[in-house]
Amino acid sequence: MDPVSWAGLALIVVLTLASALLVLAESAALELSRSSLADMGHAPDRSTARLLVLLENRFRFWVSARMGSTILIFASAALAATTVGDELGIALSSRAGGVVLAIALLAVVHAGLARVAPRILAQRHPSHLAHKLSMLAFAQYLLFIPATRLFERLLSPAEQQAWQGPDPEDEAVIEAVEEGTREGSIDELDVEMITNVIALGDRVVRQVMTPRPDIVAVSITTPLRDALQTAYDRGVSRLPVYDGDLDEVIGIIHVRDGLAALLEPTQATDLHSLAREPVYIPDSKFADQLFREMQAANTHMAIVVNEYGDTAGLVTIEDLLEEIVGEIEDEYDTPEVPIEALGPGRTVVDAGLPITDLNEELGLNLPADDVDTLGGLAFSAFGRVPAVGDSVNVGDTTLRVHEIMENRITRLEIRRTSTDDDENQAGE
Incomplete structure (x- = not known):
């Protein structure tokens, strides 16, 4: 072998070892969890902080690790083909055969040294290795952030979870x-x-929030007595206060504070002075992460904003608790039946129900790639604002508008197409 071939072989070894280190760093970090990391007794040092960021963004980290190792694999394969492959081609009297053999040998070595061995080692010593290699893992994560954000936008949370395990x-x-x-x-x-x-932990805030059309809020110019009357009529204890429209929420007023102001003659009764500073969160935040943050900060309500900074909804600590223990109702709540059977193959459901929950409950196969709720799926299928009685076929299921309020579908009737051949095109 000439000096160039030896240099190429040495570089292949370096790239293989680099790939092994990346896989080791990724595997060790992903063997940990946020809660276990907090309970390991480590001081809140930089490595712990880096690992927490990676685990809070598991999918992005997972994608960045895959991209980094894939780039190194392709680089190694290219070097193997142009250096070792040429040398083997001379020995075999066939350049193509030499290239194939070189890449095949590289694949075997890479699978053992840069894939299997690092994962076994990471499983045996996850905490120690994760902290030692946290800087490498974090640097890789930062390097591929633009690309990982793109993948995050293309895949739903459920699909992200399915890919990363x-x-x-x-x-x-x-x-x-x-x-x-x-x-x-x-x-x-x-x-x-x-x-x-x-x-x-698999749900994001937009899947559990109260959507914007259902928000009970008052304008900053609303008299305090009228605001309290609104809270009483709608059965809420907190009201977002907005200036102009819901995209400009300036605070949250608590009914208790409002009543105290009315009973104290010297206290100001304008909503601006009574409103507490609002908490804003992105609609892509994971629900379990928000739950812990709201508990730690003793926050009961947060305003949810989308990627454009517009108000998408609001979420309360009660919303998150209900995801765990089920609906929490008191004597002031109006009982609602989210799923009501009308007869064989006919069911009326709340349009705000998550599609994934509905599929599981009713044994359906409705797509949930681009929308979260049944109402969103219906609007997407119609392509317009429907009227009560309009129907549309989605796969083997027919969705019929049962109730609509202010151009928003509130309840839908679901029928299996196979059991109801009379349902035709939308709007008939």
């Missing part, structure tokens, strides 16, 4: 729950609650 801590909990169920030490209610806690 379950959280290791979630897997351990699920195994423990299954074992407890078999032994009879965990009842069905406990299983459901534990499952809901795990599922909360």
